[in-house]
Amino acid sequence: MNSQDIHQIRAFDRFYTQTLHLTDKYHLQTTLTLVEARLLLEIGENGRDTAIQLVQELRLDKGYLSRLITRLETNGLLQRTPDERDKRAKVLSLTAAGRDQLALINRRADDQIRRLFVDLTPEETQRVIAAMQVIETHVAVDPQLKTPNQQ
């Protein structure tokens, strides 16, 4: 792999981060911060999450997470219910309002994707999607991801 290749890949990285500006994708025009949106997403998709699972999946400090959850609970977006089997743990789930909020976020994210592809012909769109699949199936997962550095 020569340095020209690396240069191109890094250029793509920059392009992708800027264009898709992944950082503010989900919480666009909601009152939620990015982390809160990610929390909602995670809890909403997975169903029965517990705080420690989120700490691992989202790589957050547990104290920080605890406060985030409290905030979302205060805002009525999720609820903590005691875990029957493990009385230390609390199972997190979205309220109806939380599901609404999540649906809104998803709709916005979908819209954003649609806008990015609006000028492409169906053929071009398919080419891009195919290209994404090529990348996804070939590029290895960075091993550093597997060694969480949070407490």
Add this chain to the structure above:
Amino acid sequence: MNSQDIHQIRAFDRFYTQTLHLTDKYHLQTTLTLVEARLLLEIGENGRDTAIQLVQELRLDKGYLSRLITRLETNGLLQRTPDERDKRAKVLSLTAAGRDQLALINRRADDQIRRLFVDLTPEETQRVIAAMQVIETHVAVDPQLKTPNQQ
């Protein structure tokens, strides 16, 4: 563009953000924060930057930026020299130490890319790069990027 397409694209986004974990790419194992690394990168590549240009390019608050620059200057990584033509402005440039640090960051970023591609055959690598180019040439730039929201 159907919802299945959108779903795939969003899945790719998640994959890409996580795998490349773009957020901590540049400052890996250096003493610099992400923003500082981006600053160094920007100044290093562009040569004769001025604070206001960085405000626009990196979309930072100018007060915040001012302090960041001070910090990097204190650490001996860059210097401010008075602009001849505009006495309000100061031209920013890397010191030798700054260039060293930047080189280190670049080396680390390159290494990370290399690690991600290490298991691919040369042919697969070329396919991925080609796929990236397909995406890059087809996907539109998000118009929101063109309307800076910083002061």
Add this chain to the structure above:
DNA sequence: TGGCGATAGTTGCTTTTGTCAACAATAGAA
């Protein structure tokens, strides 16, 4: 069974990061 190290979550405290507004100095146009 009960004692003990590990785990889940909360809380207080601190640091880091980012925002906002006011300000001085200079630029540039009327």
Add this chain to the structure above:
DNA sequence: TTCTATTGTTGACAAAAGCAACTATCGCCA
């Protein structure tokens, strides 16, 4: 010249994130 816009700095503050100590519970095992 005078007035407004621009560049950069600073102070005050708010939000985000991290660290460490603590409680309650778990689960192992002697």
